[in-house]
Amino acid sequence: MLDILYSLIPQTLFFAAPLIFTALGGVYSERSGVINIGLEGLMVIGAFAAVTFNLLYANALGTMTPWISLLVAMVASAVFSLLLAIPAITFRADQTVTGVAINMLALGFGVFMIKQIFNKGQTEFISEPIYTKDVPGLVDIPVIGEMFFNNMYITSYIAIAFSFVAWYVLFKTPFGLRIRAVGEHPMAADTNGIKVYTTRYIAVIISGALAGIGGGVFAMTISLNFSVSTIAGQGFMAIAAVIFGKWNPLGAMGAALFFGFAQSLSVVGSSIPLLENVPQVYLLIAPYVLTILALAGFIGRSVAPKASGVPYVKGSR
Amino acid sequence: MKMRRYAVLLGLLLVVGVVLSACGSGGSSEQGGSDNSFKTAMVTDTGGIDDKSFNQSAWEGLTQFGEDNGLKEDAGYSYLQSNSASDYVTNLNRLVQSNTDLIFGIGFKLAEDIGTVADQHKDTHFAIVDSVVDKENVASIVFEEQQGSFLAGVAAAMKSESGKIGFVGGEESELIKKFEAGYVAGAKSVNKDIEVDVQYAGSFGAPDKGKLIASNMYNSGVDVIYHSAGGTGNGVFAQAKDLKNNDPEGNYWVIGVDRDQYEEGQIGDNNVTLTSMLKAVDVAVADIAQQSKDGKFPGGEIVSYGLKDDGINIAETNKDAYSEDIKAAVNEWKQKLIDGDVTAPSTDAELQEYQDSL
Numbered sequence: 001m002l003d004i005l006y007s008l009i010p011q012t013l014f015f016a017a018p019l020i021f022t023a024l025g026g027v028y029s030e031r032s033g034v035i036n037i038g039l040e041g042l043m044v045i046g047a048f049a050a051v052t053f054n055l056l057y058a059n060a061l062g063t064m065t066p067w068i069s070l071l072v073a074m075v076a077s078a079v080f081s082l083l084l085a086i087p088a089i090t091f092r093a094d095q096t097v098t099g100v101a102i103n104m105l106a107l108g109f110g111v112f113m114i115k116q117i118f119n120k121g122q123t124e125f126i127s128e129p130i131y132t133k134d135v136p137g138l139v140d141i142p143v144i145g146e147m148f149f150n151n152m153y154i155t156s157y158i159a160i161a162f163s164f165v166a167w168y169v170l171f172k173t174p175f176g177l178r179i180r181a182v183g184e185h186p187m188a189a190d191t192n193g194i195k196v197y198t199t200r201y202i203a204v205i206i207s208g209a210l211a212g213i214g215g216g217v218f219a220m221t222i223s224l225n226f227s228v229s230t231i232a233g234q235g236f237m238a239i240a241a242v243i244f245g246k247w248n249p250l251g252a253m254g255a256a257l258f259f260g261f262a263q264s265l266s267v268v269g270s271s272i273p274l275l276e277n278v279p280q281v282y283l284l285i286a287p288y289v290l291t292i293l294a295l296a297g298f299i300g301r302s303v304a305p306k307a308s309g310v311p312y313v314k315g316s317r
Numbered sequence: 318m319k320m321r322r323y324a325v326l327l328g329l330l331l332v333v334g335v336v337l338s339a340c341g342s343g344g345s346s347e348q349g350g351s352d353n354s355f356k357t358a359m360v361t362d363t364g365g366i367d368d369k370s371f372n373q374s375a376w377e378g379l380t381q382f383g384e385d386n387g388l389k390e391d392a393g394y395s396y397l398q399s400n401s402a403s404d405y406v407t408n409l410n411r412l413v414q415s416n417t418d419l420i421f422g423i424g425f426k427l428a429e430d431i432g433t434v435a436d437q438h439k440d441t442h443f444a445i446v447d448s449v450v451d452k453e454n455v456a457s458i459v460f461e462e463q464q465g466s467f468l469a470g471v472a473a474a475m476k477s478e479s480g481k482i483g484f485v486g487g488e489e490s491e492l493i494k495k496f497e498a499g500y501v502a503g504a505k506s507v508n509k510d511i512e513v514d515v516q517y518a519g520s521f522g523a524p525d526k527g528k529l530i531a532s533n534m535y536n537s538g539v540d541v542i543y544h545s546a547g548g549t550g551n552g553v554f555a556q557a558k559d560l561k562n563n564d565p566e567g568n569y570w571v572i573g574v575d576r577d578q579y580e581e582g583q584i585g586d587n588n589v590t591l592t593s594m595l596k597a598v599d600v601a602v603a604d605i606a607q608q609s610k611d612g613k614f615p616g617g618e619i620v621s622y623g624l625k626d627d628g629i630n631i632a633e634t635n636k637d638a639y640s641e642d643i644k645a646a647v648n649e650w651k652q653k654l655i656d657g658d659v660t661a662p663s664t665d666a667e668l669q670e671y672q673d674s675l
Contacts, residue, residue: 007536011529121367125581129555131562151563222525224555229522229548267516267529271537284519 002143004272008264009147013156014132016260018043018218020159022238023245023252024166025210030247031170032203033183033307037099038084039211040235041106042077046215048110049076051226052117054126065128070216077212078205080106085204089197092311103235111228122227130155130220155217162210163253170249179203183305186312196312214238244295246302258294262287354388355610358395359421359602360408365398370547370575371598375423375446378599382606394606405430413438419609421446421602425492431455442614444605446598447492449619456615458601461623462492463499464654465594466543467661468624468631469572470503471650472592473541474511475643478568483514483534485553487521487546491664496545496574496594498668499661506659507646509675514539518549527552535560540568541591550574554581557589570638579634592639593632601628625655 022039029036036042050066050073058065084102087093114123135149170176181189182199190196215231223230237259244258245251269275269283295302359379366376376396383394397408405427412420413434420441422431425448435443435452442454449457473482484500486493501513514534518526527549534542535556542557544550550573557569561584571582573593582590601622608614622628631647633639653659662668 007533011532014532015525015529119367121365122369125551125554125583127583129558132559133563151560218525222528222555223548223551224524224558225551227548230524232522234525263526264529264533267526267533270516271533280517284517 004268006146006150008261008268010132010150010152011264011268012257012260014153014221014260015263016256017153017156017159017221018214018234019238019241019256019259020163020214020253021217022211022214022235023241023256024162024249025207025214026238026242027166027170027245027247027249027252028179028203028210029207030242030308031183031305032179032200033186033305033310033312034085034088034200034204035095035099035309036084036204036207037096037239038081038102038106038235039099039207039238040231040233041099041103042081042208042211043215043218043235043238044103044106044110044231045080046073046077046212047219047223047230048106048113048215048226049073049212050216051123051126051219051230052113054128054220055118055123058126058128061128063128066130066220069128069220070213073212073216073219074209075212077215078209081204081208081211084208085201088311089200089204092313095309095311107228110226114226123225125224126220129224130217153221155221159217160253163249166249180305182312183307186307186310187316190312190314196314200312211235211238240291243302243304244291247305259287259291262290354393355386355419356388356393356415356417357382357419357421357606357609358397358412358417359423360397360405360412360427361399362405362424362426363399363401364424366396371446371596372423374576374596374598375421375602378597378602379421379606381599382603385603386607386610402426406434409434413441418442419444419606419614421605423598424448442609442616444602444609446601451617453617455617456605456609457619458605459619459621460596460598460601461495461621461629461661461663462594462596463495463502463661463663464624465596465629465631466496466499466545467503467506467654467659468647468651469543469592469594470500470505471507471647472631472639472643473500473543473570473572474504474507475646476568476570476591476638477508477511477541479538479540480508480510481512481514481537481539483516483531483539483542485527485530485534485542485544485546485550486515486517487549488519489517493517493545494665495663496543498663498665500543502662502668502671503650505672505675506650518546521547521549523549524552524555528556531556535569541570541572543572543574543594545574545594550578551581554578554589558582558584561587561589573632577632577634579632582635588635588638590635590638592635595630595632597622597628597630600626623654624651 050069053072054069087098088095132151132153138149139145178194178199182196186196241252241255244255266283266286361372364372366372379394388394420443422445428448428450431443431445432450435455444456446458504511516530531553544553557571560569570591571589572591575596577593579590582588662671
């Protein structure tokens with residue numbers, strides 16, 4: 001039984017890390033009143049930027065490459081998210097439509113640029129990916145060390161740490177209060193002197209930055225290259241995690257971990273004594289069935305921020 | 318508000334336009350000319366000619382054929398890129414109209430459209446790769462992947478120290494079953510008691526799933542994994558390389574598929590790619606083109622490529638890992654397969670039969 005946990009938990013954590021980052025981004029954007037369907041596209045840009053930078057600068061930067069690549073992915077995606085922010089906030093365009101456009105544009109842009117830079121339809125494998133490490137000291141703790149600190153991606157810990165920071169900022173700081181106010185009742189916030197547009201811009205850019213990290217982490221731990229199908233649905237899973245987590249950073253983290261757990265259970269399942277006779281197809285669909293059940297029954301009503309998806313027009317009631 | 322909505326819609330259309338036109342332009346020109354020289358062309362599926370897979374390989378074959386016969390690109394041999402499934406028919410028709418003698422459809426996805434167009438143009442010759450189209454003017458090119466997979470199984474069983482090896486498939490289908498059955502049979506031929514862990518990811522484009530499966534397999538003691546899963550296989554490589562990085566002495570091997578995946582396995586001074594099952598689409602395409610040029614087009618036939626004609630092979634790039642005794646064993650079984658002493662199974666039923674006979 002312990003053996004199963006030893007393989008389940010690390011797998012859950014590496015699978016969930018990109019989803020956690022991206023879902024945190026989604027929480028910020030939606031809490032400020034901007035629906036971000038474009039998370040998938042922002043992840044694509046993150047993955048594209050990370051892989052391209054990694055390939056071009058690996059020789060010069062050596063082992064620092066993946067971390068600088070992550071920063072580049074973060075910045076690239078934050079800039080790209082302006083393409084969502086400007087129409088959705090300043091020009092009050094339909095946020096869902098704009099988000100869909102972001103998804104299409106990002107993929108086209110990424111593949112086009114790869115063709116221009118490398119003259120290929122997909123990139124080579126990166127030479128400096130992020131590797132797993134044991135956590136010194138902690139790995140020697142019996143049972144727990146093996147479970148949580150053996151062969152882990154440091155990005156998984158960063159993702160979890162980020163969730164707590166994100167929660168603290170959103171619920172315990174004035175800045176977080178402003179974001180929430182703008183997302184619930186922008187007019188009231190405006191009356192109180194909060195700059196609605198500025199706050200929303202900042203929130204969307206934060207979401208872009210986090211989704212960029214998510215995409216970068218995915219590319220540098222899991223796919224190791226960039227092609228048209230590198231990011232295929234992870235952004236939408238992150239959106240699901242936002243809703244599942246009730247627009248709360250910790251909830252979103254929990255949901256992402258749950259998805260990761262369900263996915264790795266579907267793979268590990270065949271070696272668990274109780275499940276070994278279950279046909280594989282049922283294990284493969286299990287993550288999705290579990291998600292539907294969880295959404296339908298166990299978490300109660302999930303209510304979006306009130307002004308989410310509604311462009312704010314100054315002076316309107 | 319209405320106006321704005323239209324503006325967004327317009328913007329969206331623009332974006333789509335830009336994206337689509339960016340993807341386009343990869344085609345080639347037809348310089349129809351009514352000279353008597355032979356003219357051949359291929360229609361890619363959505364992968365394009367640099368997909369590191371069968372489209373690329375097919376184009377290399379066609380280029381080779383063109384050079385061997387002194388043909389010029391565009392005039393003598395060319396390709397049309399399909400950006401979506403709806404381009405297949407258009408591209409095929411364009412080639413027919415520019416008096417192309419032999420048109421290749423690359424990939425099973427083109428099978429249906431080749432059939433339709435072939436019916437409309439009985440005088441033009443067609444060839445389909447990886448599928449069977451039963452028409453007088455269509456040659457069907459198929460590969461005996463089970464043979465190459467059999468040898469991959471032999472190599473895996475020879476390399477394995479734990480007695481446990483793995484197979485990661487993309488989507489469970491008749492085609493991928495050939496890989497699985499051949500692999501299992503090959504491994505069991507060397508070591509009757511070897512344990513083969515077979516898992517399907519349910520997708521060819523899910524590296525995260527591939528990584529999960531590989532992680533679980535290596536954890537459970539598997540030391541060689543053969544993947545036949547396209548992009549999902551990237552995850553298998555990612556996991557093997559990560560483990561190798563932490564434990565350079567450990568046994569974490571991957572067997573690549575379709576083309577030599579040696580490059581993908583490189584990590585520092587080590588390489589996790591034990592070998593690759595090679596599928597020489599280029600050999601097949603060049604061969605059919607040559608036959609057709611010589612007036613011996615195999616219309617209506619199923620032309621099968623296997624070990625015998627180098628249509629299927631096994632890579633020997635990783636000199637360190639792919640040791641002499643593995644090489645010797647693989648060559649021995651290769652000879653048996655070529656001579657027909659052994660037949661590699663390609664379905665579950667045949668595999669069962671084969672195992673019982675051991």
